[in-house]
Amino acid sequence: MTTPNELRLLPWSGPGDKSCYLSTDDPDGYMSRLADGIEAVQLGTANELLQEASEALDNQDASPDEMRCLVTELTGALRDVYRVAMSRRRLRASSYPSESAY
Numbered sequence: 001m002t003t004p005n006e007l008r009l010l011p012w013s014g015p016g017d018k019s020c021y022l023s024t025d026d027p028d029g030y031m032s033r034l035a036d037g038i039e040a041v042q043l044g045t046a047n048e049l050l051q052e053a054s055e056a057l058d059n060q061d062a063s064p065d066e067m068r069c070l071v072t073e074l075t076g077a078l079r080d081v082y083r084v085a086m087s088r089r090r091l092r093a094s095s096y097p098s099e100s101a102y
Contacts, residue, residue, distance in 0.1 A: 009087035011038045042080040
Protein backbone atom coordinates (compact mmCIF):
# COMPACT_ATOMS: atom_id res chain seq x y z
CA MET A 1 0.00 0.00 0.00
CA THR A 2 1.23 3.50 -0.84
CA THR A 3 1.88 5.84 2.07
CA PRO A 4 0.43 9.39 1.95
CA ASN A 5 3.92 10.87 1.41
CA GLU A 6 4.15 9.02 -1.90
CA LEU A 7 0.93 10.49 -3.29
CA ARG A 8 0.98 13.51 -5.58
CA LEU A 9 -1.64 16.17 -4.99
CA LEU A 10 -3.08 16.90 -8.42
CA PRO A 11 -3.75 20.45 -9.62
CA TRP A 12 -7.50 19.91 -9.85
CA SER A 13 -10.21 18.88 -7.44
CA GLY A 14 -12.84 16.21 -7.68
CA PRO A 15 -16.53 16.14 -6.86
CA GLY A 16 -17.37 18.18 -3.80
CA ASP A 17 -14.10 20.10 -4.22
CA LYS A 18 -12.21 17.13 -2.73
CA SER A 19 -8.49 16.79 -3.36
CA CYS A 20 -7.32 14.34 -6.01
CA TYR A 21 -4.10 12.37 -5.65
CA LEU A 22 -1.95 10.34 -8.01
CA SER A 23 -0.11 7.22 -6.96
CA THR A 24 2.62 6.31 -9.44
CA ASP A 25 6.29 5.46 -9.59
CA ASP A 26 6.56 7.02 -13.06
CA PRO A 27 7.13 10.80 -13.01
CA ASP A 28 7.07 10.70 -16.83
CA GLY A 29 3.74 8.85 -17.06
CA TYR A 30 0.70 10.31 -18.79
CA MET A 31 -1.03 11.57 -15.63
CA SER A 32 2.19 13.06 -14.23
CA ARG A 33 2.84 14.92 -17.48
CA LEU A 34 -0.79 16.07 -17.62
CA ALA A 35 -0.56 17.40 -14.06
CA ASP A 36 2.76 19.13 -14.88
CA GLY A 37 1.19 20.79 -17.92
CA ILE A 38 -1.86 21.99 -15.99
CA GLU A 39 0.36 23.34 -13.21
CA ALA A 40 2.39 25.29 -15.80
CA VAL A 41 -0.80 26.81 -17.24
CA GLN A 42 -2.06 27.70 -13.75
CA LEU A 43 1.20 29.39 -12.81
CA GLY A 44 1.27 31.30 -16.11
CA THR A 45 -2.30 32.49 -15.57
CA ALA A 46 -1.44 33.63 -12.05
CA ASN A 47 1.53 35.60 -13.40
CA GLU A 48 -0.66 37.32 -16.01
CA LEU A 49 -3.28 38.17 -13.38
CA LEU A 50 -0.60 39.58 -11.10
CA GLN A 51 0.51 41.92 -13.86
CA GLU A 52 -3.11 42.87 -14.57
CA ALA A 53 -3.70 43.57 -10.87
CA SER A 54 -0.64 45.83 -10.71
CA GLU A 55 -1.95 47.82 -13.65
CA ALA A 56 -5.47 47.99 -12.17
CA LEU A 57 -4.13 49.39 -8.90
CA ASP A 58 -2.53 52.24 -10.85
CA ASN A 59 -5.75 52.88 -12.80
CA GLN A 60 -7.84 55.45 -10.92
CA ASP A 61 -10.69 54.94 -13.42
CA ALA A 62 -11.17 51.21 -12.69
CA SER A 63 -14.78 50.58 -11.75
CA PRO A 64 -15.84 48.58 -8.69
CA ASP A 65 -17.24 45.90 -11.02
CA GLU A 66 -13.90 45.63 -12.84
CA MET A 67 -12.05 45.35 -9.53
CA ARG A 68 -14.53 42.75 -8.22
CA CYS A 69 -14.02 40.66 -11.37
CA LEU A 70 -10.25 40.92 -11.00
CA VAL A 71 -10.40 39.92 -7.33
CA THR A 72 -12.55 36.91 -8.26
CA GLU A 73 -10.00 35.82 -10.87
CA LEU A 74 -7.10 36.43 -8.48
CA THR A 75 -8.81 34.32 -5.82
CA GLY A 76 -9.08 31.38 -8.22
CA ALA A 77 -5.48 31.79 -9.34
CA LEU A 78 -4.25 31.99 -5.74
CA ARG A 79 -6.15 28.79 -4.94
CA ASP A 80 -4.45 27.06 -7.90
CA VAL A 81 -0.97 28.34 -6.99
CA TYR A 82 -1.46 27.24 -3.38
CA ARG A 83 -2.42 23.74 -4.57
CA VAL A 84 0.70 23.61 -6.79
CA ALA A 85 2.87 24.73 -3.87
CA MET A 86 1.38 22.13 -1.54
CA SER A 87 1.84 19.41 -4.16
CA ARG A 88 5.48 20.30 -4.72
CA ARG A 89 6.08 20.51 -0.98
CA ARG A 90 4.68 16.98 -0.58
CA LEU A 91 6.78 15.70 -3.48
CA ARG A 92 9.94 17.27 -2.11
CA ALA A 93 9.28 15.93 1.39
CA SER A 94 8.76 12.41 0.07
CA SER A 95 12.03 12.49 -1.89
CA TYR A 96 14.15 12.92 1.26
CA PRO A 97 14.88 10.12 3.73
CA SER A 98 12.99 10.32 6.98
CA GLU A 99 14.77 11.86 9.95
CA SER A 100 14.84 8.47 11.64
CA ALA A 101 17.19 7.26 8.88
CA TYR A 102 20.00 9.39 10.33
